[in-house]
Every structure is written in C-alpha cells, then in structure tokens.
Amino acid sequence: MNWAALLDDLRAQRRAIGAFNAILIEHAEAVVAGAEHSGLPVVLQISQNAVRYHGSLAPFALACLRLAENATVPVLVHLDHIEDEELIREGLDLGITSVMFDAAALPYAENVARTKAVVERCHAAGCRVEAELGEIGGKDGAHAPGVRTDPGEAAEFVAATGVDSLAVAVGSSHAMADRSAVLDEELIAALAHSVPVPLVLHGSSGVPDEGLRGAVASGIVKVNIGTRLNQVLTEAVRSTLGTHTALTDPRRYLAPGRDAVRNEVSRLLTLLAK
Ligand code: G3H
Numbered sequence: 001m002n003w004a005a006l007l008d009d010l011r012a013q014r015r016a017i018g019a020f021n022a023i024l025i026e027h028a029e030a031v032v033a034g035a036e037h038s039g040l041p042v043v044l045q046i047s048q049n050a051v052r053y054h055g056s057l058a059p060f061a062l063a064c065l066r067l068a069e070n071a072t073v074p075v076l077v078h079l080d081h082i083e084d085e086e087l088i089r090e091g092l093d094l095g096i097t098s099v100m101f102d103a104a105a106l107p108y109a110e111n112v113a114r115t116k117a118v119v120e121r122c123h124a125a126g127c128r129v130e131a132e133l134g135e136i137g138g139k140d141g142a143h144a145p146g147v148r149t150d151p152g153e154a155a156e157f158v159a160a161t162g163v164d165s166l167a168v169a170v171g172s173s174h175a176m177a178d179r180s181a182v183l184d185e186e187l188i189a190a191l192a193h194s195v196p197v198p199l200v201l202h203g204s205s206g207v208p209d210e211g212l213r214g215a216v217a218s219g220i221v222k223v224n225i226g227t228r229l230n231q232v233l234t235e236a237v238r239s240t241l242g243t244h245t246a247l248t249d250p251r252r253y254l255a256p257g258r259d260a261v262r263n264e265v266s267r268l269l270t271l272l273a274k
C-alpha cells in the first residue's frame with residue numbers, strides 16, 4: 001500500500017482517514033473489523049503509554065502487524081506519541097513503517113533538531129514520521145489547552161525537519177469525556193494552505209460529528225481517536241456485567257465491548273471519508 005499517495009489523495013479530496021488507539025488486543029481486532037465492515041483503510045495506533053502499560057512493545061506490536069497483514073482492507077500500524085527514541089528504534093526493527101515522534105513539549109529549536117534526526121533515521125528505514133507543533137492539551141492531564149499552531153511556524157517546521165505529516169493544535173484537547181470541543185476551522189484552513197503535508201487532528205474524541213466534518217472540510221487528513229473507543233467499550237462491558245452479574249469468563253463480557261468498538265470505528269470511518 002502506498003500510504004503517502006493515499007494521504008495525498010485524501011488531502012486533495014478534502015476527505016480523511018481515521019486513526020484509532022488500541023490498548024488491548026480487543027481494541028485492535030475491533031479497529032480492523034470496523035475498517036473491514038466499512039470497506040475503508042484505517043490507521044491502527046499504539047501509543048507510548050500503551051507500550052508502558054504492557055511493559056514492552058514487541059508482543060502487542062507484532063500482534064497488530066499480523067492483524068494488519070491479514071486484513072481485507074489496508075491497515076497502517078503506527079506508533080503514537082513516542083517520546084522515547086529507543087522505542088522508535090525497536091519499532092523499526094519490528095517492521096513498523098509509521099511513527100509519531102512527540103517532542104512538542106520541548107522548546108521550538110530543540111523540537112526541530114530532535115525531530116529532524118528522527119526523520120533521517122526513519123526515512124532511511126522506510127518509515128514515515130508525524131510530528132507535533134503547538135502542544136495539544138490534555139495528555140497525561142498535564143498540558144494547558146488553548147494553545148494554537150501558527151501557520152508560518154508550521155510551514156517552517158515542516159521544511160526544517162522533513163516530516164511527512166503534522167499534528168496541529170486547533171482547539172481539541174486529549175482525553176475529553178464529552179464531545180464539546182469547538183475547533184478553529186479558519187486556522188485549520190490557513191494551516192492547510194501553508195503546510196505542504198497532511199494535517200493531523202489529535203484529541204478528536206472531544207469533537208462532535210459536525211465538528212469532525214468541518215475539520216475535514218477545512219483540511220484535516222488524519223483524525224486520531226482514542227478515548228471515544230474506551231467509552232463505548234467500557235459502557236458495553238459495564239452493561240453486560242450489570243445484567244449478568246455471575247459472569248467470570250472475560251470472553252463473555254469483552255465480546256460485547258469489542259462489537260461496540262467495531263461499530264463505532266465503522267461509523268466514524270464512514271463519516272470521515274464522506
Ligand atoms: O493520539 C491520540 C489521539 O490524539 C487520541 O485522543 O483520546 O482524546 O481521542 P483522544
């Protein structure tokens with residue numbers, strides 16, 4: 001699959017691809033099943049936080065790569081919000097071909113220098129790199145929301161680093177439990193005009209359907225969604241356990257959670273690809 005060409009086409013057509021974060025194997029299976037159900041390509045993401053939860057990258061990443069290989073639609077396995085460069089090295093060895101290097105919390109000059117070095121190493125290994133400029137709030141609950149990416153600085157950052165896509169701060173915030181974020185569509189349009197690579201929206205769980213459509217129409221090409229999947233999974237599991245209080249076999253309560261995630265992934269992919 002030529003992912004660069006796919007993302008360029010989406011960018012030209014003002015459509016977007018969904019990128020979903022998986023923590024458990026059930027998430028990953030549901031993301032692939034949802035994409036197959038909608039007949040659309042998808043990005044399956046593993047964050048550094050998910051790697052820390054499991055204790056190491058290889059077991060879960062290899063499972064995701066195998067799921068992607070066996071899927072009937074294109075699935076890109078992507079490492080998300082990676083701050084530890086050693087994890088990128090490990091990912092390249094495992095066959096990962098897309099990473100987000102997150103140095104957004106660093107001062108601009110340091111973000112540029114470290115991102116440029118990661119891009120050189122990744123490109124030499126045939127791996128695409130996404131970076132972030134203008135720290136998107138909410139991650140680990142530690143970052144301030146309300147930050148915005150400047151279009152001029154974004155263009156300069158892309159030229160200086162050689163990144164393949166850029167995560168921008170346009171009004172969303174990570175891990176929002178309600179869908180009340182209001183995006184700055186004028187800023188997205190200005191960024192899409194000045195930045196020559198696909199733009200990525202993070203913290204998209206907090207954005208209502210209408211807002212997601214507006215963001216895509218304004219120039220967002222990749223939409224990252226994590227919290228929303230955890231909400232639907234947990235609601236389904238909670239409801240199943242509430243009804244069947246004697247259940248102990250995890251397959252019996254995780255299967256409805258996995259089905260709920262599959263349905264939401266399929267629905268969102270279709271919304272973004274319209
Ligand atoms: O990188 C992952 C996304 O930005 C997910 O954010 O959990 O708020 O949807 P979210």
Ligand code: ZN
Nearest residue numbers: 174202203224
């Ligand atoms: Zn994110």
